[in-house]
Amino acid sequence: MFSFGLGLRTQHYHDFLNTQQPVDWLEILSDNYMVDGGKPLMMLDKIRELYPMVMHGVSLSIGSVNGIDNSYLKKLKALEQRVQPMWVSDHLCWSGVHGRKMHDLLPLPYTQEALKVLTRNIHQVQDALQRPLVLENVSSYLEFESSEMYEWEFLSALCRSTGCKLLLDINNIYVSAFNHGFSACDYMQGVPAESIAQFHLAGHQNNGDHLIDTHDHPVCDGVWELYRKAVKHFGFVPTMIERDDNIPPLEDLLSELNIARSIASEEINQRTAS
């Protein structure tokens, strides 16, 4: 089924409340609503009455060797009960150990040991949420000597061992492929198609010899091209534009989302015709 969404940002609260906008769902940043009360939760409840939602977090730290922070998981569960989202996602990363919080999506080594830690942590989260967790591939700027497999092999093994789903961020594949010199097509061929739950599209910053995942630019041509290949390979997957900084008016993001609609439609029609 075709479905397209946008990330809900405070700048667009009134646009979404005042007019029914042409999106099939909204993705909320879970962490922004894991608060005691006030305006964030009030606006969330009002907007939730009008749009289906999915939840996307940044602080689960699923790859932390110390395990999952139970108080965070409890708050996540409470928000999940409140929002009743279609799915709940976070990132394949770690964000700090021993009580320190780095507020970043830090990369993991792709080792058998990391696979065991992730499997343990994902099972804990899925048991608490009583639903499969959706994990997003992150952009990265370094790789580890200790890695024993490619990222896509690691993701596939994780899906097999836990039943978790994947949020493929097409921009992140593009950024990491550039930074580490692997093939974005090999990546997409290597992950299990049946596990893909969502696509993200976003912009990045090109610094010549490396790319930084900034989410403050429109989607670039190279990422649109990769999205076309992704739709060709995986079929249609729920897709959204993710913008976190330098937020433009809503109509700009809706126009960008229409580009995704056109590409997906063209590719699906071609698949059907052939």
Next chain:
Amino acid sequence: MKLEELQNQFQSQLLAQNCKDADWIAASSRGLSSEFRVSIYHNAYRVRLAETLLDTFEHTANYITVELFETLAYAYIEKHPSTNTNIGMYGQHFPDYLKQELPSCQEVFEIAMMDWLLRRAFDGPDSLALTKHRLESIVASGADISLLKLVPTVCLYSQQWNSLDIWHAANHDITTPVAITLPEPITVMIWRKETSPHFRSLSSIETKAVELLQSGQSIESLCEILNKQFPGLDIATEFGKLLVRWLDDQILSSNID
């Protein structure tokens, strides 16, 4: 390298003042040093926290200039690693840090406290406020009201400087008054009314009354204490005036005993 050691070493690099090369990082296909690649994460950590401080302490930054604020913010970040999953909670000790770093500008501490407490009121716990109509219906029903409770976002703090005026000027982008000490310290109350944080200064009798409500004193006991501390005033009349204002300000919880 085991995962635990790798995460410890990576995090230590991010928290250290300077980055260095690391042999646990694989060679870059683009010829970039490991030090440079770690520095991307090293910088991002500091920039995110500094942006959070600037967002939370916006009026403080406007008062002392953004340049000085950023210098102090980056120095604070080196000394205070983040320990809260919610990045918005970073900066709890920043007002105290400013007090220590700017000993001749103590009003800055008070402005920073205003910024911090207003932010906490913004997304603090919800509570239905007691309305005049609800209070009247309780009284009409003959129920006995012995205790009034405050909504959970109410907090008090004392100011010795004209920080309230300075904060107000920064908020409205008007000429900032010169910092002066007040003849007497004042108490400022901060709370959330509907979805917006509010603040105002309190008289000495209102300060005492709100403190007594915060400590869980019954209305009877509160009036007895006020009678003793303010012998020249008609406490029944004063309490009536306070009650009207509190209902209007929505600082009383509808959860009453």
